[in-house]
Amino acid sequence: NAGVMQNPRHLVRRRGQEARLRCSPMKGHSHVYWYRQLPEEGLKFMVYLQKENIIDESGMPKERFSAEFPKEGPSILRIQQVVRGDSAAYFCASSDRLASMNTEAFFGQGTRLTVV
Amino acid sequence: AQKITQTQPGMFVQEKEAVTLDCTYDTSDPSYGLFWYKQPSSGEMIFLIYQGSYDQQNATEGRYSLNFQKARKSANLVISASQLGDSAMYFCAMREGGNTDKLIFGTGTRLQVFP
Numbered sequence: 001n002a003g004v005m006q007n008p009r010h011l012v013r014r015r016g017q018e019a020r021l022r023c024s025p026m027k028g029h030s031h032v033y034w035y036r037q038l039p040e041e042g043l044k045f046m047v048y049l050q051k052e053n054i055i056d057e058s059g060m061p062k063e064r065f066s067a068e069f070p071k072e073g074p075s076i077l078r079i080q081q082v083v084r085g086d087s088a089a090y091f092c093a094s095s096d097r098l099a100s101m102n103t104e105a106f107f108g109q110g111t112r113l114t115v116v
Numbered sequence: 117a118q119k120i121t122q123t124q125p126g127m128f129v130q131e132k133e134a135v136t137l138d139c140t141y142d143t144s145d146p147s148y149g150l151f152w153y154k155q156p157s158s159g160e161m162i163f164l165i166y167q168g169s170y171d172q173q174n175a176t177e178g179r180y181s182l183n184f185q186k187a188r189k190s191a192n193l194v195i196s197a198s199q200l201g202d203s204a205m206y207f208c209a210m211r212e213g214g215n216t217d218k219l220i221f222g223t224g225t226r227l228q229v230f231p
Contacts (some may be wrong), residue, residue: 033217033218033219035219035221040223041223041224042120042207042209042222042224043161043207043209043219043221044221045218048217048218055217056218058218089159093161104151104163105151105163106163107153107160107163108160109158109159110160110161112159
């Protein structure tokens with residue numbers, strides 16, 4: 001029973017390039033959450049998606065960042081024209097329903113993006 | 117606004133001793149959940165323990181227990197009989213009730229266990 005799978009684990013991009021981060025939720029899970037962890041900081045919520053729908057994107061930067069969770073395939077977090085400040089660890093979490101109070105968030109191992 | 121505060125950037129503990137990691141929170145919602153996660157140097161986020169705002173008893177999971185003091189809005193993690201493998205970052209997080217799904221994380225405490 002595979003957990004949340006993120007790839008790549010490490011991604012290096014030059015300034016101005018695009019970064020695509022993929023997240024395959026746990027089997028049977030249709031809710032996906034993306035978080036960003038800047039160096040020496042805690043995780044910050046970015047976006048919550050269900051299949052084909054963005055439910056809450058209150059933590060997403062207004063420009064250059066987008067996320068999708070298509071009917072088939074993984075969820076994608078896309079960062080266009082990356083800048084050095086985008087260097088961070090990006091975590092995906094999944095659940096099988098709208099998170100209730102005690103729903104544990106199952107996290108992937110994260111993608112570490114380095115912008116050079 | 118909801119907020120999680122971890123005031124200890126780093127903690128040291130000797131192997132086999134107990135250690136307490138502090139966490140305070142701020143919310144106006146009477147219904148909320150509190151979580152602790154461990155992040156080892158490999159980077160993954162490992163769920164440790166959960167405490168609900170209406171739970172009557174403090175949560176326990178093996179060597180982990182949560183010292184929940186609702187009036188003080190604190191949810192400290194207690195690790196008993198520390199092991200070298202406990203060395204990691206520890207994050208406290210909160211989820212409020214209603215339709216809010218996101219977790220709000222503190223800045224973390226780096227725990228180092230020495231022999």
